[in-house]
Amino acid sequence: MQALTIVPSVADSARLADVPEPPIADGPILARMLALGVCGTDRELVSGRYGVAPESQDALVIGHESLARVIEAPDGCGFSSGDHVVGIVRRPDPVPCASCAAGEWDMCRNGLYTERGIKGRHGFAAERIRLEPEFAVRVDPQLGLTAVLVEPASVIAKAWEQIERIGSRAAAWAPQKVLVTGAGPIGLLAAMMSVQRGLETHVFDRTSDGLKPRLVDDLGARYHTGELSSLADLKPDVVIECTGASAVVLEAIELTGPLGITCLAGVSSGGHALNLDVGLLNRTMVLENDVVFGTVNANRRHYENAAASLARADATWRSRLITRRVPLWQWRDALRREPGDVKVVIDFENR
Amino acid sequence: MQALTIVPSVADSARLADVPEPPIADGPILARMLALGVCGTDRELVSGRYGVAPESQDALVIGHESLARVIEAPDGCGFSSGDHVVGIVRRPDPVPCASCAAGEWDMCRNGLYTERGIKGRHGFAAERIRLEPEFAVRVDPQLGLTAVLVEPASVIAKAWEQIERIGSRAAAWAPQKVLVTGAGPIGLLAAMMSVQRGLETHVFDRTSDGLKPRLVDDLGARYHTGELSSLADLKPDVVIECTGASAVVLEAIELTGPLGITCLAGVSSGGHALNLDVGLLNRTMVLENDVVFGTVNANRRHYENAAASLARADATWRSRLITRRVPLWQWRDALRREPGDVKVVIDFENR
Numbered sequence: 001m002q003a004l005t006i007v008p009s010v011a012d013s014a015r016l017a018d019v020p021e022p023p024i025a026d027g028p029i030l031a032r033m034l035a036l037g038v039c040g041t042d043r044e045l046v047s048g049r050y051g052v053a054p055e056s057q058d059a060l061v062i063g064h065e066s067l068a069r070v071i072e073a074p075d076g077c078g079f080s081s082g083d084h085v086v087g088i089v090r091r092p093d094p095v096p097c098a099s100c101a102a103g104e105w106d107m108c109r110n111g112l113y114t115e116r117g118i119k120g121r122h123g124f125a126a127e128r129i130r131l132e133p134e135f136a137v138r139v140d141p142q143l144g145l146t147a148v149l150v151e152p153a154s155v156i157a158k159a160w161e162q163i164e165r166i167g168s169r170a171a172a173w174a175p176q177k178v179l180v181t182g183a184g185p186i187g188l189l190a191a192m193m194s195v196q197r198g199l200e201t202h203v204f205d206r207t208s209d210g211l212k213p214r215l216v217d218d219l220g221a222r223y224h225t226g227e228l229s230s231l232a233d234l235k236p237d238v239v240i241e242c243t244g245a246s247a248v249v250l251e252a253i254e255l256t257g258p259l260g261i262t263c264l265a266g267v268s269s270g271g272h273a274l275n276l277d278v279g280l281l282n283r284t285m286v287l288e289n290d291v292v293f294g295t296v297n298a299n300r301r302h303y304e305n306a307a308a309s310l311a312r313a314d315a316t317w318r319s320r321l322i323t324r325r326v327p328l329w330q331w332r333d334a335l336r337r338e339p340g341d342v343k344v345v346i347d348f349e350n351r
Numbered sequence: 352m353q354a355l356t357i358v359p360s361v362a363d364s365a366r367l368a369d370v371p372e373p374p375i376a377d378g379p380i381l382a383r384m385l386a387l388g389v390c391g392t393d394r395e396l397v398s399g400r401y402g403v404a405p406e407s408q409d410a411l412v413i414g415h416e417s418l419a420r421v422i423e424a425p426d427g428c429g430f431s432s433g434d435h436v437v438g439i440v441r442r443p444d445p446v447p448c449a450s451c452a453a454g455e456w457d458m459c460r461n462g463l464y465t466e467r468g469i470k471g472r473h474g475f476a477a478e479r480i481r482l483e484p485e486f487a488v489r490v491d492p493q494l495g496l497t498a499v500l501v502e503p504a505s506v507i508a509k510a511w512e513q514i515e516r517i518g519s520r521a522a523a524w525a526p527q528k529v530l531v532t533g534a535g536p537i538g539l540l541a542a543m544m545s546v547q548r549g550l551e552t553h554v555f556d557r558t559s560d561g562l563k564p565r566l567v568d569d570l571g572a573r574y575h576t577g578e579l580s581s582l583a584d585l586k587p588d589v590v591i592e593c594t595g596a597s598a599v600v601l602e603a604i605e606l607t608g609p610l611g612i613t614c615l616a617g618v619s620s621g622g623h624a625l626n627l628d629v630g631l632l633n634r635t636m637v638l639e640n641d642v643v644f645g646t647v648n649a650n651r652r653h654y655e656n657a658a659a660s661l662a663r664a665d666a667t668w669r670s671r672l673i674t675r676r677v678p679l680w681q682w683r684d685a686l687r688r689e690p691g692d693v694k695v696v697i698d699f700e701n702r
Contacts, residue, residue, distance in 0.1 A: 098523035099610070107521040107640055109609045165520035166642070169513055170458040172449035246629035258460050259450070267638065270631035278597035280621035285645030287618065289458055291517070292643045294636030 003126035004331050004346075005059040011048035016331060019061065019126065026122070026130035029073045031085055035148040035325075036125050036346040037065030038334045039185070040267070041118065046335055049269075052119045063125030063346075064089045064117040067139070067148040077133045084143070086150045086307070087124055088135040090115050090297050106158055106297035115297075125331075127348065137303040140311055145325075146318045148345050149189065153306035154298035156189045156240075159265050160197075161302065162295050163238055170259055170289070175237035176200055180221075181228070181252050182242035183212040185321060185343045186265060190240040191221050192313055202236065204228055210340050211323065218317055231255060244268035250276065253292055254284065264294040327351055354477035355682050355697075356410040362399035367682060370412065370477065377473070377481035380424045382436055386499040386676075387476050387697040388416030389685045390536070391618070392469065397686055400620075403470045414476030414697075415440045415468035418490070418499040428484045435494070437501045437658070438475055439486040441466050441648050457509055457648035466648075476682075478699065488654040491662055496676070497669045499696050500540065504657035505649035507540045507591075510616050511548075512653065513646050514589055521610055521640070526588035527551055531572075532579070532603050533593035534563040536672060536694045537616060541591040542572050543664055553587065555579055561691050562674065569668055582606060595619035601627060604643055605635065615645040678702055 001021060007013040022030070044050040045062050053060040066087045073079040092100030093112035100108050117123015139147040167173040178194040180187045183205035194201040201221035205212055208225045216223040224231060228251045235257035241249055244266030253262045284290065298306070310318055325347040326334040334346050352372060358364040373381070395401040396413050404411040417438045424430040443451030444463035451459050468474015490498040518524040529545040531538045534556035545552040552572035556563055559576045567574040575582060579602045586608035592600055595617030604613045635641065649657070661669055676698040677685040685697050 098525060099521060102522040104522050107523070107610055109523075111609065162520055162640075166517050169516035170450060171453040171455050172458070172460075174449060244630070244633060246633065249629055249633050258462065259458055264633055264637050266633070268630035268633045270628055270634050272630045273626050273628050275624050276627045276629065277621055277624050278600055278627065279595070279619035279623045282595060282597065282600050282615055282617070282619045282645070283621050285643070286615050286647050288645065289513075289647060290645050292636070294633070294639065294641050296637050296640060 001127040002328060003061045004063060005061050006045055006051060007058055008051035008053050008060050009048050012046065013048065014046045016329065017059070022126065022128055022130040024130065027132035027135070028077060029079050029085070029131045029133060029136055030071045031068035031129055031131060032071055033066065033068045033124060033127060033129060033348045035067045035145050035348060036063045037148045037152065038344050038346065039065060039152065043335060045118065054120055054122060061122035061126050062117045063123035064115065065148055065151040066124035066129070067145065068129055071128070079133060079136060079138060084139050084141045084147055085131065085136045086139055086147060086303060087116060087129065087131050088137060088300060088303060089118070089151065091121065091135060104299050106299045106302070125346065137300065137307065139307045143307070143310055144319070145322060145345070146310060147307070149185070149310055149318065149321060149343065150303055150306050152185050153189045153310055154302040156186060156193055156265065157302040157305040157309060158298040159190065159240060159263050159295045160193050162293065163261055163263055166261055166291055166293060173259065177234060177236040178202065178238045178240065179204060179231065179234060179236040179252070179255065180240045180242060181248050182266060183207065183216060184242060187242035188215055188321060188342065190242060190265065191216060191219055193309055195219050195221055196309060196312060202231070202234060204231065211320070211342060215317070215320060228252070228255070237261065239263065240265055242266045246272045246274050250274065253281065256290055258288040260288060260290045262290070262292040264292065325350060352478040353679060354412045355414060356412050357396055357402060358409055359402035359404050359411050360399050363397065364399065365397045367680065368410070373477065373479055373481040375481065378483035378486070379428060380430050380436070380482045380484060380487055381422045382419035382480055382482060383422055384417065384419045384475060384478060384480060384699045386418045386496050386699060387414045388499045388503065389695050389697065390416060390503065394686055396469065405471055405473060412473035412477050413468045414474035415466065416499055416502040417475035417480070418496065419475070419480055422479070430484060430487060430489060435490050435492045435498055436482065436487045437490055437498060437654060438467060438480065438482050439488060439651060439654060440469070440502065442472065442486060455650050457650045457653070476697065488651065488658065490658045494658070494661055495670070496673060496696070497661060498658070500536070500661055500669065500672060500694065501654055501657050503536050504540045504661055505653040507537060507544055507616065508653040508656040508660060509649040510541065510591060510614050510646045511544050513644065514612055514614055517612055517642055517644060524610065528585060528587040529553065529589045529591065530555060530582065530585060530587040530603070530606065531591045531593060532599050533617060534558065534567060535593060538593035539566055539672060539693065541593060541616065542567060542570055544660055546570050546572055547660060547663060553582070553585060555582065562671065562693060566668070566671060579603070579606070588612065589614065591616055593617045597623045597625050601625065604632065607641055609639040611639060611641045613641070613643045615643065676701060
């Protein structure tokens with residue numbers, strides 16, 4: 001079958017390769033890929049800055065935002081032929097840390113996890129994949145192609161769970177205003193979940209026209225562009241930072257009001273030094289009881305919450321998040337950023 | 352009676368003044384001050400950088416770390432003549448925010464609180480004070496003079512409560528190693544509470560000799576000095592940052608392991624810019640699910656927890672934290688930092 005592979009740490013080694021059928025070791029559920037979402041991590045993998053091949057192999061099949069249809073599944077495993085499934089990305093080490101043993105592999109403490117398509121396990125950019133039942137999530141076929149958004153939405157479902165758990169440190173925590181920085185897929189999904197919670201939702205992005213402002217408006221949220229500092233009076237209770245851009249990260253932290261929670265959900269690349277008054281930032285955080293936290297990955301319940309959240313969203317709205325559908329053989333186009341992109345998917349049914 | 356007053360925002364306006372007896376409006380409990388702890392906030396107040404006088408008054412009686420003996424208290428108020436009491440510093444606004452209404456005035460959302468000796472209310476640097484029963488905490492007389500440490504310890508009792516509440520966001524959170532930066536009174540009390548929790552406790556301070564290393568050793572914790580970066584392999588689960596020094600704050604955040612929690616408990620003055628790779632810091636926080644939070648002040652249960660924690664500590668150890676006792680008329684000596692100081696108190700019984 002065909003799969004999109006890289007040689008980790010080798011820049012531009014990505015190619016569409018003939019690879020063996022997925023091994024039974026990957027799990028008893030065999031599924032045909034329907035769609036694969038592409039994200040910044042995939043571009044990092046292709047650039048050679050990230051990624052680990054499975055043990056004693058040179059190449060890694062990439063891809064971690066999946067939607068597949070079950071071809072065969074053992075009786076009693078909870079899945080049947082025809083089910084639409086999304087694969088969970090992270091797997092605990094065979095000797096799990098306490099977090100992984102508790103099912104919270106997203107909070108892994110020893111770093112020995114593997115991740116499909118990223119770290120030590122082949123991913124989902126292949127015509128057929130295999131999954132273990134415990135790492136497969138059945139999704140409503142009515143979600144259609146938008147079920148490919150379950151994985152990125154799971155990261156934000158986790159972020160929201162963390163925000164709420166951390167917020168509960170104060171007896172009377174009752175957030176009203178949320179600011180999301182960045183209107184890419186993660187930012188838009190964060191805003192969607194904010195609106196679903198009944199919160200006044202603001203989204204900031206540097207793009208001033210095109211689809212993003214309309215998607216935000218249609219969600220019932222407010223779109224802002226220009227200078228982030230112009231939102232100084234907003235005093236959001238929660239900021240969800242989805243750009244990873246250093247200057248935005250810092251301004252976001254300073255924007256919150258007392259008891260502010262800033263959730264860092266964007267992975268930055270590092271190497272951008274800024275001149276910063278750490279003393280003032282520290283003072284503000286202390287006197288306002290502010291929290292800043294980072295969040296990554298998701299566990300099973302976050303995938304389930306993400307699927308439920310997407311199902312509650314307007315069907316047209318969520319389908320507009322997928323701005324390009326590219327056949328597998330045109331994978332290079334899928335990896336290239338184009339103006340107006342929100343989520344680009346490789347469409348395995350379009351040949 | 353005599354009281355130590357400042358004119359807020361006027362540098363070096365501090366003086367020992369004759370002031371009227373405390374007004375009934377301050378509360379029905381009349382008490383004689385036994386001891387007053389002096390801290391960095393008092394020095395900020397005296398320098399003119401901080402502080403608000405009560406409405407329509409020019410001067411502010413400072414002092415917020417109190418220990419007093421009740422002279423008279425109304426029947427049925429829960430306090431009796433002879434009780435040792437500590438005054439709670441912060442008071443909610445008459446129209447309280449949701450946090451203040453829930454008794455968590457330390458998590459005030461609207462900033463309209465007042466603070467005795469700091470913001471809008473006279474403090475405890477006076478021969479006699481009055482307190483409302485709901486803002487007075489009875490302490491065990493066996494604590495002796497060390498009950499004056501209840502207020503600073505309350506700030507750290509709150510910090511520990513916040514650490515544990517935030518930590519519970521992960522199902523399997525079970526901290527083992529704690530690093531405290533700064534071995535002043537707050538740092539030593541943080542280490543005391545860490546050891547009481549059965550945690551492996553490390554304390555870092557720039558002082559290499561004198562009392563602080565011995566106090567840390569005698570607690571059963573490990574003392575470190577020199578370069579903070581030499582602790583890179585320690586990977587503490589929790590860092591309690593008590594210096595407020597910008598460089599230390601940043602290094603502390605970077606030191607934690609996965610799921611790390613950095614508690615900022617030191618108020619810095621600002622104005623010290625550092626060149627910082629925010630991108631790298633952001634990336635580490637995201638990939639490790641790290642939290643950084645600021646904490647200030649304390650509510651009633653934190654004072655009670657602090658008193659209980661001090662009572663559990665070795666009596667000799669806690670008494671060694673008070674390194675100088677100065678009579679009221681020598682208040683200038685109390686405010687001056689001297690080598691070897693840990694906690695300096697004004698001793699009202701020593702005339």
